[in-house]
């Protein structure tokens with residue numbers, strides 16, 4: 001196992017209390033495995049992703065264990081985390097425009113990243129490493145002399161990917177890597193990620209609100225709702241045998257261009273207030289099958305048919 005997340009709870013302190021952004025999440029990721037984390041905006045996907053690198057804002061409190069290659073990094077301080085970030089675990093952000101320093105040439109961005117971990121590396125060797133990975137993401141290394149603002153959105157995201165992978169991390173967290181791009185460029189970037197993931201033998205957590213985006217890439221998919229990981233299974237099972245009523249609703253909400261099913265495209269109701277989260281299942285107020293028990297008790301994780309599902313409907317179903 002490259003990563004084991006155990007009983008992870010993340011709360012943000014706000015003026016009127018604490019936002020329960022992630023509650024009791026358990027998730028393991030194997031070597032060379034890609035796990036997609038999906039769910040609508042505000043469900044806690046980014047909070048979970050950022051907690052693995054400890055880049056959460058100051059008002060966040062993390063409880064639980066984050067075992068990276070068996071070692072609990074949850075209590076690590078900033079100095080210890082700096083040794084891991086980029087080299088062992090790295091992150092591809094949503095918007096490369098804000099995450100790539102525009103006043104630095106691309107080659108200096110690489111140099112800075114590489115030198116942070118290998119301060120004595122000769123510059124020509126660092127440039128060789130950078131050129132190789134840039135080629136792999138489809139960018140002519142000559143462009144290292146340019147500034148990131150001189151690149152198109154898709155090309156900038158390729159630079160970002162190359163920068164995240166130059167030190168060959170074991171685990172990459174890609175947080176909505178294609179959201180700001182148009183559909184064609186999105187597909188190209190997903191292709192690049194797919195190719196690199198296989199060639200570099202890395203594990204990946206792919207965070208997205210779009211179930212369609214993870215289809216090609218993810219071995220397993222975790223569905224999040226209001227801070228809970230409500231379903232976890234292989235990509236096939238999530239698509240063809242979704243168990244949790246929220247996953248079912250999410251699948252129906254994927255726009256289908258063949259049929260006019262507009263009424264299926266959204267899930268009625270809102271995410272609950274996470275400062276005062278519901279007592280029971282967090283999806284109960286939007287769930288067509290909710291019973292009194294659902295409103296009153298948080299369901300445990302049930303194992304059904306190789307799928308993990310957090311829903312009382314499966315209480316009596318044999319695994």
Ligand SMILES: Nc1ncnc2c1ncn2[C@@H]1O[C@H](COP(=O)(O)OP(=O)(O)OP(=O)(O)O)[C@@H](O)[C@H]1O
Pocket residue numbers: 012013014019020021039040041042043044045046047048057059209274
């Ligand atoms: N700095 C913060 N302070 C207080 N609450 C926060 C903070 N950041 C996020 N939250 C809250 O935590 C919850 C989870 O947010 P998070 O950004 O992780 O969700 P998400 O699924 O990644 O959504 P998005 O795709 O919109 O980023 C939300 O209720 C959000 O309002």
